[in-house]
Amino acid sequence: MSTWFTEKQTENFGITAKIKRSLHTEKTDFQQLDMLETEEWGNMLVLDDMVMTTQKDEFVYHEMVAHVPLFTHPNPKNVLVVGGGDGGVIREVLKHPEVEKATLVEIDGKVIEYSKEYLPEIAGKLEDSRVEVKVADGFMHIAESEDDYDVIMVDSTEPVGPAVNLFSKGFYEGIAKALKSDGIFVAQTDNPWFKADLIRQVYSDVKETFPITRVYTANIPTYPSGLWTFTIGSKQYDPLEVSEERFHAIEAKYYTKELHKAAFALPKFVRDLTE
Template identity: 55%
Template sequence: MYTKECFKLTQSHLWFTEYQSENLSIGLRIEKTLHSEQTPYQTLDVYSTHQYGNLLVLDGCVMTTDKDEFVYHEMLAHVPMHTHPNPKSVLVVGGGDGGIIREVIKHPSVERAVLAEIDGAVVEASKKYFPQIAQGLSDPRVDVQIVDGIKYVEDHKGEFDVILIDSTDPIGPAVGLFSKTFYDSVAEALKPDGIMAAQTESPFANQELIRRVYSDIGKTFPIVKLYLASIPTYPTGMWSFTMGSKVHRPEDVKDVRVANTRYYNAAVHQACLALPNFVKELVSE
């Protein structure tokens, strides 16, 4: 059994630290750097970590890890996908690692799934270093488009049953994905009973952003719902997603169509909609 002193002596001193705010950081001890490049849009790094397996970092921010990726990908995908009774055509904006696509195509009704990712380097790095996440990108139903997702949405009106916005943090190329103008374009790209969902950051660390996004989506869609999941490597561990729906309500879902999940199930679907009081207050202000 390790003593505290022995543990310290046997560990390497190579660490990745994400400075999540001026007062908050997360550190992961890494074995080695697997990949590093400056793409036309952002810095892209892949590390091998002791605690969470391979780690994808964009502009210094944790995007995904081998160990906890399934929580984020399942929750962003399956809550809105099950809320829609028959999703056939789905668009994922961002999400170049392929995790959301992997979950989307688990739904037997899906005939077409488009990935609109602005940075092709993310797709290629994910195929190489995260094959279990990117595996769905080779499915014949999947159409990978290396394009500006905002422009793609503007150019494809009325085409999709579900649009999922798997953005990075609201900095750099992702800023426009958190705007009221973009949500209006998303609504136009959806069919009359369409649904959108987006990752919307931490209720502890990003309260002003959540208030604004919830309000903006609520002005565009008649039904707006915020729901939560626990993701260890994201700031504070509590993460929010915001859904906008034209017709269907997530609380009406009784059964789920997808069984091969590790986090999401019918009970979790209902439970994630039950908000702690401080989050209720956040979105009711």
């Protein structure tokens, strides 16, 4: 008899993956945390029954969150990651030599703990000397920051549970304050097939706060619909206007400098959400 994990991505649709065994299961102070060993995707981190990352496809999300804003900013020295306790975004951030300090603010210390144990190739760089890890509320951290960061990345769960505040207009205003005068931020903003209203709302809210607002996509097979969106708010630098000289070689499996720009060419029905 085999066991399968099924994520209902909507009431009526989902993905299902064969699991070898459960590595850890725990109700933390913030959410249900499950670490599963799957046949197809390697180890898989699941929070509140939603796939957060897997060993096989994690590179897409982490590369696309990190490299698009970091190559857009000409000199990103001080970077903040809100959420992202698995450490994958931090790992990608550290590939940029300009980055002097990367701060991770994750509300749930258990995510960090079990990612280090079961996703070491993702979380391993959390020990790097350029990294500061804070187990704290990202919303509060943003509220207390001012003119501090060159780039902020919001690597949150879906807007249920602990991440609800991270999809509010007040949060984006806080991010604008926490950024330097030429700062840029990116947030994961779910998928256009099942969450079109969310994307439209976030785009509208960010646009009221930042002079440059843009949406890009990436294919993440274990996320709902396989098509994920990311929304950028930028005070000065346009991700579509990065000069050829700005790009430098980077070890990546998904991101390329051609894809950096192409990812902003949205399918018509997604572009419509931004108009």
